[in-house]
Amino acid sequence: TWAQFEYKPSEPPFVPYYIPFIGSMIQFGIHPINFIRENQKKYGNFFTFLMFGRKMTVCVDIDGNDFDAYNSLTKPVFGADVVYDVPNAVLMEQKRMVKAGLSIENFRSYIPIFIEETNQYVDKHWTKEEDTVDILKAISEMIIMTASHTLLGPEIRSKLYEGVADLYHTLDGCFTPIHFLFEWLPLPSYYASDKAHDELDGIFGKVIKERRANPDVKHTDMLDVLMNAKYKNGKEMTDKQVGNMLIALLMAGQHTSAATTTWFADKARAEMENMLGAKLVGKDIPEPSYDQVKDFSVLDNVVRETLRIRSPLVQIMRKVIKPVAIPNTDYVIPAGNYLVASTAISALDEKYYKNAEDWVPSRWEQDDEAEGAADKATTDYGFGATTTSARSPNLPFGAGRHRCIGEQFAYLQIKTILYVLLSRFEFSLDPKRGMPERNYQSMVMLPEGPVLTHYKRRHD
Ligand code: HEM
Numbered sequence: 001t002w003a004q005f006e007y008k009p010s011e012p013p014f015v016p017y018y019i020p021f022i023g024s025m026i027q028f029g030i031h032p033i034n035f036i037r038e039n040q041k042k043y044g045n046f047f048t049f050l051m052f053g054r055k056m057t058v059c060v061d062i063d064g065n066d067f068d069a070y071n072s073l074t075k076p077v078f079g080a081d082v083v084y085d086v087p088n089a090v091l092m093e094q095k096r097m098v099k100a101g102l103s104i105e106n107f108r109s110y111i112p113i114f115i116e117e118t119n120q121y122v123d124k125h126w127t128k129e130e131d132t133v134d135i136l137k138a139i140s141e142m143i144i145m146t147a148s149h150t151l152l153g154p155e156i157r158s159k160l161y162e163g164v165a166d167l168y169h170t171l172d173g174c175f176t177p178i179h180f181l182f183e184w185l186p187l188p189s190y191y192a193s194d195k196a197h198d199e200l201d202g203i204f205g206k207v208i209k210e211r212r213a214n215p216d217v218k219h220t221d222m223l224d225v226l227m228n229a230k231y232k233n234g235k236e237m238t239d240k241q242v243g244n245m246l247i248a249l250l251m252a253g254q255h256t257s258a259a260t261t262t263w264f265a266d267k268a269r270a271e272m273e274n275m276l277g278a279k280l281v282g283k284d285i286p287e288p289s290y291d292q293v294k295d296f297s298v299l300d301n302v303v304r305e306t307l308r309i310r311s312p313l314v315q316i317m318r319k320v321i322k323p324v325a326i327p328n329t330d331y332v333i334p335a336g337n338y339l340v341a342s343t344a345i346s347a348l349d350e351k352y353y354k355n356a357e358d359w360v361p362s363r364w365e366q367d368d369e370a371e372g373a374a375d376k377a378t379t380d381y382g383f384g385a386t387t388t389s390a391r392s393p394n395l396p397f398g399a400g401r402h403r404c405i406g407e408q409f410a411y412l413q414i415k416t417i418l419y420v421l422l423s424r425f426e427f428s429l430d431p432k433r434g435m436p437e438r439n440y441q442s443m444v445m446l447p448e449g450p451v452l453t454h455y456k457r458r459h460d
Helices: 002-006 025-030 032-043 061-065 088-100 104-125 135-152 154-158 164-172 177-181 188-213 222-228 239-262 269-276 290-295 297-309 343-347 373-379 407-424
Strands: 046-051 054-059 130-134 316-320 338-341 425-429 452-457
Touching: 025 032, 025 046, 032 046, 032 054, 032 343, 054 061, 061 343, 088 222, 088 239, 104 135, 104 290, 104 407, 130 135, 135 154, 135 164, 135 222, 135 239, 135 407, 154 188, 164 188, 164 239, 188 222, 188 239, 222 239, 239 407, 269 290, 269 297, 269 407, 290 407, 297 407, 407 425
Parallel strands: 054 338
Antiparallel strands: 046 054, 130 452, 316 338, 425 452
16 A cells, blocks of 8 residues: 555564554554554564554554654744744744743742632632532543633633633633644644634733833733743844743643543542641631642652543654654654653553552652652752653643743642642542543543542531
């Protein structure tokens, strides 16, 4: 067939398929983790399969995770002039600017906002003594409110109810593998997303203008940082770049953080009460400091373990634009192939984690007995993460140049939201359904919704 025709002997082994063009798309689409695992057993950590006429080269396990094929390109999902739509060197500068907005000083000012937004949401929507709600939907809204307020600022946050949230959803609709593989298809969603970008540009542009007109008013959000940031050549970002960068940040953090938070269970309250020296019941609870949130170690381990077994980015795809040799092998991945990295494979490998499929937050406890302890020490995913060993089996935030810069923000946001929720409510999953299945439909793996969860107000 067509793909075999193009297949070169120097390429990693090719997974056989029966349906031309479609290739292994169905098996991969239904359960990418199982598909990759089965083929990993047969072919090793590097192999290629056909999907929609495209050759997808999978790179997994520690050697695959570490393999930095960054002479590659991804489609601009986030709009013009930012992230994937600029040369790599510019992206590195943009990431540096964003990092300045994720400083400890800014984080300190974000904690009361996370608390206020979470309280506001539950006061508005969870009004009964007890009830059953779709926790995935609820958490998704809490994440968008908290992230918009802290990153985009109060002005844009206040417009969320006036249609801005719908514009985000429109952009989000392009966040699927189809859009990634077929940049040239005239999909209606592209026109809708162009229009949404134009409208958001208008809204953001107005806020930026107002801020520039009132330079004495101080702000501690990402918008402020990006408006004042400079490239090495002394130039500022254009207003459009500022706007698109903020959209990119919101999109990058939305499903990833919402998915992670939804898979939680409540284990951490005793430790938090102990640390804060207060009974955590209801709304009248102390505001923890940045350091205290950082030290909520049970919650930290809950988030870390959740990210290990339910890593939201199961597959990271890139387009290879120049042939790349895979180190320590004879393989060369030709230009035109797509590269599929999946750190979820090593994170769920029995070779690295005992009972790897089980959710055991205590495996990250910092004592010599706990199997994750050493790994945690070298990778340090939580707060203050500055160095990451790219050779860890557990890399939910990626590695290399494109590595996540939102990790600390995500931990802070998720832990603070959980702090409020666990203080105010007891939660239980619908016993008939149990833990939700994984939903692989979008680029970010979500729990299969609705995730029906029972809340009950706490009184003691
Ligand atoms: C990149 C995961 C939250 C902003 C990444 C990558 C991963 C990841 C795996 C690497 C992608 C690649 O190699 O192509 C996560 C997870 C999150 C999370 C699991 C939450 C639990 C956030 C948040 C923000 C954010 C909250 C923004 C505040 C970014 C940015 C990049 C990135 C800007 C860099 C893209 C690039 O350089 O190409 N994230 N992320 N992420 N993430 Fe996150």
